[in-house]
Amino acid sequence: MTKKIDHIPPIISSADETLVLASLEHDQLVGAKKHLIPRRHLKGPELVVLWSLRLYLLFMMAVVLYQVWTVAR
Amino acid sequence: MKPLAAQNEDEVVVITHEDVDRAHDRSRVSAARARRGFSSNARLLWLLVGPGVLVMLGENDGPSMLSYAATGAKFGIGFFLPFVALTFCMAIVVQEMTVRLGAATHRGHAELIFDRFGPFWGWFSMIDLGIGNFLTLITEFIAIRAGLGFFGVRPWIAILIALVILYAALMSHRYWTWERITLAAAAFNLVFVPVALMTHPSWPAVGHAFITWQPLPGFSKDTLLIVLADIGATVTPWMLFFQQSATVDKGMTTKDIRFGRIDTVIGAALATAAAIATILATAPLFAHQMTSDNFEAAQFAQALQPLIGRFGASLFALGMVEAGIVAAITISTSSAYAFGEVTHKPHSLNLPMGEGKSFYAVLTLCALAAAAIVLIPGLPLVYVVLLVNVVAVLAMPPALVFLFMLVNDKEIMGDLVSPLWANILSSGVVFVLTAAGILFGISIIAPNIFAALGGK
Numbered sequence: 001m002t003k004k005i006d007h008i009p010p011i012i013s014s015a016d017e018t019l020v021l022a023s024l025e026h027d028q029l030v031g032a033k034k035h036l037i038p039r040r041h042l043k044g045p046e047l048v049v050l051w052s053l054r055l056y057l058l059f060m061m062a063v064v065l066y067q068v069w070t071v072a073r
Numbered sequence: 074m075k076p077l078a079a080q081n082e083d084e085v086v087v088i089t090h091e092d093v094d095r096a097h098d099r100s101r102v103s104a105a106r107a108r109r110g111f112s113s114n115a116r117l118l119w120l121l122v123g124p125g126v127l128v129m130l131g132e133n134d135g136p137s138m139l140s141y142a143a144t145g146a147k148f149g150i151g152f153f154l155p156f157v158a159l160t161f162c163m164a165i166v167v168q169e170m171t172v173r174l175g176a177a178t179h180r181g182h183a184e185l186i187f188d189r190f191g192p193f194w195g196w197f198s199m200i201d202l203g204i205g206n207f208l209t210l211i212t213e214f215i216a217i218r219a220g221l222g223f224f225g226v227r228p229w230i231a232i233l234i235a236l237v238i239l240y241a242a243l244m245s246h247r248y249w250t251w252e253r254i255t256l257a258a259a260a261f262n263l264v265f266v267p268v269a270l271m272t273h274p275s276w277p278a279v280g281h282a283f284i285t286w287q288p289l290p291g292f293s294k295d296t297l298l299i300v301l302a303d304i305g306a307t308v309t310p311w312m313l314f315f316q317q318s319a320t321v322d323k324g325m326t327t328k329d330i331r332f333g334r335i336d337t338v339i340g341a342a343l344a345t346a347a348a349i350a351t352i353l354a355t356a357p358l359f360a361h362q363m364t365s366d367n368f369e370a371a372q373f374a375q376a377l378q379p380l381i382g383r384f385g386a387s388l389f390a391l392g393m394v395e396a397g398i399v400a401a402i403t404i405s406t407s408s409a410y411a412f413g414e415v416t417h418k419p420h421s422l423n424l425p426m427g428e429g430k431s432f433y434a435v436l437t438l439c440a441l442a443a444a445a446i447v448l449i450p451g452l453p454l455v456y457v458v459l460l461v462n463v464v465a466v467l468a469m470p471p472a473l474v475f476l477f478m479l480v481n482d483k484e485i486m487g488d489l490v491s492p493l494w495a496n497i498l499s500s501g502v503v504f505v506l507t508a509a510g511i512l513f514g515i516s517i518i519a520p521n522i523f524a525a526l527g528g529k
Binding site for chain 2: 066
């Protein structure tokens with residue numbers, strides 16, 4: 001039975017590996033980005049601002065749809 | 074892929090093809106930085122310029138150029154010349170923050186919002202971005218179709234040409250090559266400058282407008298719509314996501330922030346020149362009392378033809394095509410970056426097709442879907458064009474608050490948090506955008522109150 005290989009990893013030469021180590025910062029490496037940045041705890045005033053703007057946007061989108069509806073009529 | 078000795082004992086980091094491509098680009102930057110003198114600085118600027126110019130000229134897109142053309146035709150030379158320059162100053166304040174964020178964190182904007190604020194707020198911002206990007210993408214293809222329509226090109230052929238150019242830019246699978254091809258195409262945005270010169274604008278009137286901001290337009294619903302459209306032509310959510318992701322994909326670090334700022338300012342200066350040139354180019358339509366309501370790109374070119382000749386009108390139409398193509402490339406790329414960042418799938422223009430299937434698939438599907446919609450017969454395309462910039466302005470305050478919070482987050486930014494003056498300026502931008510949105514809302518749902526405030 002043969003196993004299907006979807007993707008063959010590219011071969012990285014030693015010269016390229018040296019170049020990567022010399023030229024990129026550690027957290028620039030694709031592999032290093034797999035770590036999530038820790039979640040930030042949002043404080044009360046921040047939540048108020050975020051919710052206010054969210055409601056503002058929803059309301060304004062309703063206004064835009066109303067305008068489209070009136071123009072279409 | 075090859076395991077790499079990790080900084081952490083228990084961590085194994087692999088090197089990918091994307092890392093190697095980025096390292097090649099970065100080694101050239103390091104070599105240029107190691108030398109001294111003017112030529113080395115010029116070389117460094119050449120290597121690091123890109124995201125800022127692309128985002129600014131990319132935002133001089135189909136609906137934006139149409140807004141500027143409508144501004145010139147409706148109001149002539151006056152208040153809107155310095156106003157448009159001011160909106161680009163606002164864009165510099167906002168976009169500079171994305172350069173710092175990208176260089177300091179090496180993460181894209183969507184990724185940072187998801188990681189720091191969680192998926193609840195992350196999805197809200199992604200929905201805003203997705204809807205805005207898709208609507209805008211549709212308008213880019215409208216501009217391309219209308220611009221090429223001036224030369225008698227059939228709509229489906231015009232759309233096909235645009236898709237081929239978009240695909241060709243992607244085929245290199247190298248960020249650097251993609252960036253240079255797109256920059257070359259974006260430079261064509263300046264075609265509006267010779268068109269403006271052909272109309273022989275009154276330079277004393279231009280100077281007077283910049284110094285006095287006059288003549289002022291009347292306070293009316295039409296004026297407000299143009300004000301909103303012109304703001305939406307310079308600051309929009311996709312620009313935040315694109316420039317930060319492109320800064321990361323280019324591999325810029327904190328050492329490059331100064332050049333990132335220069336890149337942004339150069340981009341804003343070029344885009345301002347093209348925007349003001351477009352207003353100047355269509356100002357003769359105002360002088361000749363020509364009504365331009367519901368004009369599309371090609372109709373502006375046709376209206377200008379008696380004044381600037383067939384060659385000038387052709388340049389104007391080609392400018393609209395270019396604006397649409399460059400924006401279609403950058404906006405679809407912005408959507409693909411955001412999708413990859415949120416789903417943690419590979420997302421880079423350095424990826425070979427095999428490794429970046431989802432990235433290239435999202436990019437291509439967005440463009441194909443928008444292109445297909447434009448080809449639907451009888452669709453009210455003019456409504457979409459008019460609404461896109463307004464929607465962009467309305468969606469900007471929530472996007473800016475996320476940016477504001479991220480760029481002031483000491484845990485991820487360290488010493489690169491925004492200084493007080495930058496916070497005051499960015500708060501001012503949020504205030505102006507929110508106020509403009511509220512005024513727009515009042516003008517629609519309570520026109521009587523708006524009239525009492527002094528409007529018509």
